[in-house]
Amino acid sequence: MDTNREDISIAIRSAFLSKGTKQRFSLLALIIISTILIFIEKIETKPLNYVRLLINDTIFKSSSVASLPYKGINTITKKTKNHFNLYDNYNELKIENSELKNNILKNNFLELENTQLRKLIDEQTSSKSNFVSARVMLDNKSPYINSFIINAGSNKKIKNGKAVLSGKNFVGRIVDVNYFSSRVLLVTDLNSKIAIITEPSGHHALLSGHGEKKPTLEYLPKDHSVRDGNKVYTSGKEGVFAPGIPIGSVKIEKNIIKVLLFSNLSQITFVNIAIKDLTESK
Amino acid sequence: MDGFYKKEKFNFISLLPIFLLFFISLNGNSVVDLIYFSISIHYIIVYYWILRKPETLGYGFIFISGIITDVIYGSPLGVNALSLLIIAAVAAYVRAVTVKITLITDWISFIPALLITNFIYFLSVYFSNYPVDYLFILKNSISTFIFYPVLWVFFSIIFNFLKS
Numbered sequence: 001m002d003t004n005r006e007d008i009s010i011a012i013r014s015a016f017l018s019k020g021t022k023q024r025f026s027l028l029a030l031i032i033i034s035t036i037l038i039f040i041e042k043i044e045t046k047p048l049n050y051v052r053l054l055i056n057d058t059i060f061k062s063s064s065v066a067s068l069p070y071k072g073i074n075t076i077t078k079k080t081k082n083h084f085n086l087y088d089n090y091n092e093l094k095i096e097n098s099e100l101k102n103n104i105l106k107n108n109f110l111e112l113e114n115t116q117l118r119k120l121i122d123e124q125t126s127s128k129s130n131f132v133s134a135r136v137m138l139d140n141k142s143p144y145i146n147s148f149i150i151n152a153g154s155n156k157k158i159k160n161g162k163a164v165l166s167g168k169n170f171v172g173r174i175v176d177v178n179y180f181s182s183r184v185l186l187v188t189d190l191n192s193k194i195a196i197i198t199e200p201s202g203h204h205a206l207l208s209g210h211g212e213k214k215p216t217l218e219y220l221p222k223d224h225s226v227r228d229g230n231k232v233y234t235s236g237k238e239g240v241f242a243p244g245i246p247i248g249s250v251k252i253e254k255n256i257i258k259v260l261l262f263s264n265l266s267q268i269t270f271v272n273i274a275i276k277d278l279t280e281s282k
Numbered sequence: 283m284d285g286f287y288k289k290e291k292f293n294f295i296s297l298l299p300i301f302l303l304f305f306i307s308l309n310g311n312s313v314v315d316l317i318y319f320s321i322s323i324h325y326i327i328v329y330y331w332i333l334r335k336p337e338t339l340g341y342g343f344i345f346i347s348g349i350i351t352d353v354i355y356g357s358p359l360g361v362n363a364l365s366l367l368i369i370a371a372v373a374a375y376v377r378a379v380t381v382k383i384t385l386i387t388d389w390i391s392f393i394p395a396l397l398i399t400n401f402i403y404f405l406s407v408y409f410s411n412y413p414v415d416y417l418f419i420l421k422n423s424i425s426t427f428i429f430y431p432v433l434w435v436f437f438s439i440i441f442n443f444l445k446s
Contacts, residue, residue, distance in 0.1 A: 025342045027370060031367045040359075041358045059350050059353040059354065063350075066305065067309050
């Protein structure tokens with residue numbers, strides 16, 4: 001029995017303490033360093049933040065270089081696929097074009113009517129948001145967080161919490177700012193909760209991400225009249241994002257109110273970041 | 283000339299595990315996450331090579347690779363590094379107590395390795411106030427365990443090549 005116990009302790013010692021075969025670091029020492037790092041992560045001090053920014057920026061740059069061959073292969077595959085789907089796409093676009101032409105006339109009338117009505121109630125019609133454009137550096141699918149990295153950070157006056165748009169559509173907000181890069185938390189992430197308003201029903205609700213492609217609407221009133229195809233916009237109720245940024249359209253699946261996003265999150269190359277928002281313009 | 287060529291070839295192949303380790307970290311492919319499967323390739327690489335040929339993967343490299351994964355995935359700094367080091371520690375322990383290494387013994391000993399590692403991962407994420415996806419951890423543990431023999435066969439070919 002004693003021999004058994006000794007054997008185990010020798011095995012543990014050889015695994016953890018000794019540097020073993022050509023190892024430069026002791027495993028136990030590295031485990032302790034990792035644990036310390038986890039605790040340090042919670043501490044917010046200026047020198048530590050600078051170190052964090054440096055580490056993040058260096059790794060993001062290295063990662064964008066290392067993933068170039070991978071991206072190249074993906075681009076070639078996509079181009080080949082697109083080439084083979086050219087005829088189908090052409091027919092689809094033809095139909096879409098004729099529908100859009102019909103809608104333009106309707107939209108012009110609605111826009112005119114909208115401006116007149118807004119003037120009538122003295123509402124500010126022009127947006128005060130200023131935008132900064134950035135390129136998506138890394139869009140690796142993480143099992144922990146639905147996000148991507150953009151190539152603009154505090155050097156472009158980007159701050160935490162700012163709205164991120166793909167074209168004119170809302171896709172997420174900034175959660176982590178480095179000097180040359182930032183992390184965008186997408187609306188599909190588990191931690192994403194955005195105050196929205198539905199149109200034309202006009203209900204206020206929260207757009208909640210679940211790590212899946214379609215976020216859902218929560219805290220809608222019981223007697224709501226939200227239907228398939230209703231549009232979803234930011235409400236600006238939380239006082240951070242500008243109101244009326246388009247997000248997506250409602251799609252009800254098995255009595256769950258989901259939102260089909262206007263932007264395809266996996267196809268985004270450039271984004272706009274609203275560097276001045278409601279709180280600052282006030 | 284022939285000797286030099288053989289030596290270079292050996293050097294290149296012996297660097298393959300490190301190359302793979304850093305390639306998947308930098309590309310964000312440490313965890314292949316599909317709808318029903320989620321495989322931690324990182325865990326398998328570390329476990330296999332520490333068990334069979336520890337001199338090919340330094341603990342320092344494993345630590346740095348974990349830190350890179352943390353930054354790329356946006357998890358708290360140190361979480362993945364700690365998980366990888368724990369799996370390396372279990373592999374080093376198994377290596378010290380076993381004599382004969384076969385696929386079955388490797389595969390069975392991989393179960394406690396995965397359980398301990400994912401438990402440590404859960405603890406570190408939980409105490410960092412990050413949301414814990416329990417279903418993901420379960421799915422990941424099961425899929426990684428099932429997928430282990432596939433990579434075992436692939437790595438064994440490289441291992442036998444290095445031996446010869």
